[in-house]
Amino acid sequence: MFNRIFAVASLALAASGPLYAAPQEDVDALRADFDAKLKSLQADYEARLKALENRVQTNEANANNARQEVAASASPPAAANALNPEISLILQGAYIDRAGGERPITGFMPAGEHAHGERGFTLDHTEVVASANVDPYSRALVNLALADEEVEVEEAWFQSLRLGHGLTVKGGRFRSGIGYQNERHPHAWDFADNSLMYSALFGEALKQDGLQLRWLAPTELFLELGAEVAKGQFFPGSDAGADKNGAGAWAAFAHVGGDVGVAHSWRAGLSYLRASPREREAFLNDINEFEALTAFSGRSRTWLADFVWKWAPDSNPRQRNVIFAAEYFGRDEDGDLLCQDDSAAGGACLGLTDRYDSAQSGGYAQAIYQFMPRWRTGLRYDRLDGGSVDFGTNGAFFDAVDFDPSRWSLMTDYSPSEFSRFRLQLARDKSLQGDPDNQLILQYILSIGAHGGHKF
Amino acid sequence: MKHLIAMSLILLGLTAPAARAALNVLTCEPEWAALTQELAGDLADVSSATTAQQDPHHIEARPSLLARARRADLLICTGAELETGWLPLLQREAGNARIQPGQPSYFEAARFARLIERPTALDRAQGDVHASGNPHLHLDPHNIARVADGLAKRLSELDPAHAARYADRNADFQRRWPAAMARWETQAAGLRGASVVTHHRNLSYLADWLGLKVVGELEPKPGMEPTASHLAELLETLKATPARMVLRAAYESPKASEWLAGRASIPAVELPYTVGGSPGAKDLFGLFDDTLNRLLQAAP
Numbered sequence: 001m002f003n004r005i006f007a008v009a010s011l012a013l014a015a016s017g018p019l020y021a022a023p024q025e026d027v028d029a030l031r032a033d034f035d036a037k038l039k040s041l042q043a044d045y046e047a048r049l050k051a052l053e054n055r056v057q058t059n060e061a062n063a064n065n066a067r068q069e070v071a072a073s074a075s076p077p078a079a080a081n082a083l084n085p086e087i088s089l090i091l092q093g094a095y096i097d098r099a100g101g102e103r104p105i106t107g108f109m110p111a112g113e114h115a116h117g118e119r120g121f122t123l124d125h126t127e128v129v130a131s132a133n134v135d136p137y138s139r140a141l142v143n144l145a146l147a148d149e150e151v152e153v154e155e156a157w158f159q160s161l162r163l164g165h166g167l168t169v170k171g172g173r174f175r176s177g178i179g180y181q182n183e184r185h186p187h188a189w190d191f192a193d194n195s196l197m198y199s200a201l202f203g204e205a206l207k208q209d210g211l212q213l214r215w216l217a218p219t220e221l222f223l224e225l226g227a228e229v230a231k232g233q234f235f236p237g238s239d240a241g242a243d244k245n246g247a248g249a250w251a252a253f254a255h256v257g258g259d260v261g262v263a264h265s266w267r268a269g270l271s272y273l274r275a276s277p278r279e280r281e282a283f284l285n286d287i288n289e290f291e292a293l294t295a296f297s298g299r300s301r302t303w304l305a306d307f308v309w310k311w312a313p314d315s316n317p318r319q320r321n322v323i324f325a326a327e328y329f330g331r332d333e334d335g336d337l338l339c340q341d342d343s344a345a346g347g348a349c350l351g352l353t354d355r356y357d358s359a360q361s362g363g364y365a366q367a368i369y370q371f372m373p374r375w376r377t378g379l380r381y382d383r384l385d386g387g388s389v390d391f392g393t394n395g396a397f398f399d400a401v402d403f404d405p406s407r408w409s410l411m412t413d414y415s416p417s418e419f420s421r422f423r424l425q426l427a428r429d430k431s432l433q434g435d436p437d438n439q440l441i442l443q444y445i446l447s448i449g450a451h452g453g454h455k456f
Numbered sequence: 457m458k459h460l461i462a463m464s465l466i467l468l469g470l471t472a473p474a475a476r477a478a479l480n481v482l483t484c485e486p487e488w489a490a491l492t493q494e495l496a497g498d499l500a501d502v503s504s505a506t507t508a509q510q511d512p513h514h515i516e517a518r519p520s521l522l523a524r525a526r527r528a529d530l531l532i533c534t535g536a537e538l539e540t541g542w543l544p545l546l547q548r549e550a551g552n553a554r555i556q557p558g559q560p561s562y563f564e565a566a567r568f569a570r571l572i573e574r575p576t577a578l579d580r581a582q583g584d585v586h587a588s589g590n591p592h593l594h595l596d597p598h599n600i601a602r603v604a605d606g607l608a609k610r611l612s613e614l615d616p617a618h619a620a621r622y623a624d625r626n627a628d629f630q631r632r633w634p635a636a637m638a639r640w641e642t643q644a645a646g647l648r649g650a651s652v653v654t655h656h657r658n659l660s661y662l663a664d665w666l667g668l669k670v671v672g673e674l675e676p677k678p679g680m681e682p683t684a685s686h687l688a689e690l691l692e693t694l695k696a697t698p699a700r701m702v703l704r705a706a707y708e709s710p711k712a713s714e715w716l717a718g719r720a721s722i723p724a725v726e727l728p729y730t731v732g733g734s735p736g737a738k739d740l741f742g743l744f745d746d747t748l749n750r751l752l753q754a755a756p
Binding site: 136139159161162164165166168214217218219220221222223256257258259266314315316317318374416417418419448452453455 | 507509510511514516517518519520522523526527540541542544545548549550551552553554556558580583679680681707709
């Protein structure tokens with residue numbers, strides 16, 4: 001700035017000097033003008049310097065104040081919408097290549113919804129999750145699964161935060177704490193589809209409308225006990241069975257876990273579920289290959305055992321890690337089964353109600369290996385044991401089934417970040433008797449918004 | 457079932473350790489365990505949920521951690537969203553009312569520190585950005601001093617019977633720490649202005665304190681694993697603006713930094729990052745002693 005003024009001034013002077021003799025008063029006027037400008041500029045700069053100095057001093061003072069709570073004062077004033085719940089959306093879709101039509105698991109009562117049997121491009125469900133602390137005492141979460149013309153309330157619960165003594169209460173609709181996979185939503189599964197065990201037991205997973213109490217022991221070893229009472233309208237319960245005062249279903253579970261060295265950690269669990277379905281409807285293929293409508297009333301008892309083991313060098317899973325999980329169940333149902341009279345339509349049943357007694361079991365084992373950052377591969381084996389099913393006199397209308405459904409699945413997934421995952425899965429599915437199928441699934445899972453961590 | 461529960465309760469009662477006087481302190485990161493050790497000595501039973509070999513962003517709320525959080529009298533974490541992927545889960549599932557956010561038994565170091573690199577816009581296209589600023593704040597030793605004051609105060613609030621001892625120990629620490637800082641600053645005077653490449657933005661505070669100039673990062677975006685194409689680009693950049701070394705933390709894979717360092721013919725330096733990250737980093741003083749030794753060895 002100064003330089004430029006001097007340059008202009010000297011140019012002006014140089015130009016005025018030798019070329020023509022300017023009148024003396026003109027030169028004086030110019031000089032006076034120049035001096036005045038220079039002075040005002042100097043004053044201006046001094047003022048600015050002073051302001052800068054002041055600012056530096058206040059900054060220093062502020063820095064000294066940093067010994068007090070700095071972050072609180074430095075953060076921008078919170079707007080009212082800062083109290084909005086944390087919202088996350090989960091998009092998952094797939095391209096599925098497999099045999100068409102429904103593929104019910106042979107020998108097992110269809111749990112809840114029909115097996116969709118979707119193929120080609122599919123959007124699956126889109127999950128909306130919102131959660132926030134209600135107040136210092138509790139937290140609430142809502143998880144909605146959206147599909148065309150359908151909104152399912154997957155979860156809507158509150159959880160206590162301040163009971164202490166290791167106690168936590170959850171109320172509303174929640175995924176039951178039984179088993180290992182049950183609490184995990186499909187976006188957190190390690191395979192693109194559900195295990196045969198959970199498909200057979202609950203359709204997708206057991207949801208409970210009720211209350212859950214958990215207690216964590218004050219011990220070195222992780223020991224957690226939990227109990228649930230619930231309405232019991234979801235399979236293996238039924239709407240009619242849940243239409244009563246008190247609880248239509250109850251569950252209890254115990255988990256233990258810990259570390260072995262630095263690199264290994266594990267958790268094992270044992271769970272029990274008791275439901276009292278009444279008039280639980282299900283379509284079963286009869287000896288005429290006709291879809292007969294049946295209704296079961298009685299009691300349903302399920303035992304589950306689960307085991308998870310994880311390995312990562314130094315417990316740092318970023319480069320490499322292994323997750324092994326296995327679960328096993330046994331389910332006994334006894335009561336009465338009505339097979340509706342459909343003889344007029346070509347069915348075999350005559351509207352008889354007689355005893356129904358089943359004892360079935362099954363499980364899965366899977367291993368996932370992250371062999372380098374972003375890349376994982378996994379293998380899963382599903383196997384169910386058709387066990388014994390006694391239809392009483394209704395047995396005359398159904399073929400005796402001696403079949404153990406099974407499936408092998410192999411997957412590889414690529415996760416560009418912790419918010420996105422792309423997966424290729426191949427499976428050899430032998431869950432439908434007489435119709436083995438080779439399946440291919442290409443899947444994406446994307447999470448946008450505030451997505452918290454998953455449980456162990 | 458009832459008998460079983462009653463039995464196990466009795467058993468647990470028998471095996472539970474007798475009431476201890478010491479404060480049971482769980483910290484999210486080793487640096488805060490070391491600081492608590494300085495301020496509380498044998499007044500506290502301190503353990504850290506993570507080690508220097510683990511990435512504090514990516515920790516699993518393992519059963520063993522839940523069991524430890526259940527029994528903690530004081531939980532000390534960095535905050536500023538560093539532990540956002542696992543700490544809220546740990547706090548909620550542990551059934552321990554005292555360590556909930558906002559309670560005196562939950563201490564967040566970031567509230568007492570000076571934070572840098574506060575983002576102007578939040579977008580995941582920028583990678584893992586933390587709204588309140590860079591959370592790796594302990595590598596500026598001034599922050600350690602600030603947090604120590606806050607922590608000493610909190611310890612004496614939680615354990616008023618020993619308030620005087622916490623104050624004494626903090627006064628002693630606040631004498632030894634600035635002296636050490638002065639020594640480190642003199643040692644590192646030659647490093648001022650040196651250009652470096654870092655793996656992640658977890659060394660920003662160190663660079664800020666010592667006046668190192670970070671000219672590149674191995675991660676294409678914060679929190680995303682280095683890619684071959686990004687490293688190749690970085691190598692090109694280094695031809696125009698050479699760096700004196702490639703720095704990484706002990707928990708980060710050496711592959712990317714050694715690849716780049718080898719091709720750029722500069723040293724790759726592994727820094728302990730936190731207490732326990734190297735044999736020399738036994739405590740907070742050792743952490744900075746060893747960090748400076750390694751820096752000075754690589755760029756004498």
